[in-house]
Amino acid sequence: xxxxxxxxxxxxxxxxxxxxxxxxxxxxxxxxxxxxxxxxxxxxxxxxxxxxxxxxxxxxxxxxxxxxxxxxxxxxxxxxxxxxxxxxxxxxxxxxxxxxxxxxxxxxxxxxxxxxxxxxxxxxxxxxxxxxxxxxxxxxxxxxxxxxxxxxxxxxxxxxxxxxxxxxxxxxxxxxxxxxxxxxxxxxx
Numbered sequence: 001x002x003x004x005x006x007x008x009x010x011x012x013x014x015x016x017x018x019x020x021x022x023x024x025x026x027x028x029x030x031x032x033x034x035x036x037x038x039x040x041x042x043x044x045x046x047x048x049x050x051x052x053x054x055x056x057x058x059x060x061x062x063x064x065x066x067x068x069x070x071x072x073x074x075x076x077x078x079x080x081x082x083x084x085x086x087x088x089x090x091x092x093x094x095x096x097x098x099x100x101x102x103x104x105x106x107x108x109x110x111x112x113x114x115x116x117x118x119x120x121x122x123x124x125x126x127x128x129x130x131x132x133x134x135x136x137x138x139x140x141x142x143x144x145x146x147x148x149x150x151x152x153x154x155x156x157x158x159x160x161x162x163x164x165x166x167x168x169x170x171x172x173x174x175x176x177x178x179x180x181x182x183x184x185x186x187x188x189x
Contacts (some may be wrong), residue, residue: 040132046139046148053140056133061122063137069144077119078112084146096146097156100138104129105158123158131159 038052038060057063063080070081087096091110094102102109107119122129122137129137132152139148155161 038133038136040136040152042152044152046151049136049139049150049152050143050148051140052133053136053138056129056137057140060133061127061129061137063122066119075115077115080141080144082145084142084144084148086145087141096142097138097150097154100141101134101156101158104134104137135159 038056040052041048044052066077068075068079068081071079083100084096087099088094090099090112091102099110103119104122107121108117111117120127123131123134135150135152135154138154139150142148142150153161
């Protein structure tokens with residue numbers, strides 16, 4: 001008995017769909033969440049800024065998509081381990097804060113030798129960090145091999161240290177607990 005061509009094609013389609021469904025279920029799935037909204041209080045200490053900056057680096061800033069901390073070998077972008085100590089000596093004439101700010105606002109101004117000039121300015125879309133969020137990231141970077149010195153009032157070439165600039169998102173907070181409560185309220189916890 002001969003099986004009709006349409007039946008053979010149908011069986012092939014069903015078998016192929018079943019195979020890809022099976023393989024698709026074996027691939028681990030990663031749930032991607034929208035970035036957490038950051039609540040920045042005007043009374044934040046440098047230590048608070050380090051914690052918030054690290055959260056921004058891992059989330060909204062997507063820094064750790066390309067950068068690593070403490071890895072070696074073939075890297076996509078420079079490893080950030082020890083950047084707090086290296087930043088002040090990387091570009092002659094720039095302090096650590098100025099160098100780190102330049103690296104984020106104008107990333108192609110100085111490119112670490114051996115790496116491509118492919119980092120986007122993080123204060124513009126698609127990342128779009130605010131000036132205060134960038135200061136928190138600078139504090140987190142300073143803590144990697146150094147001591148954080150920035151506050152939310154720190155001025156540099158790209159930011160004059162006032163919250164009146166476009167994109168400012170400072171909210172009054174009296175303590176780190178208030179900052180945490182505001183952050184939890186914004187993400188619906």
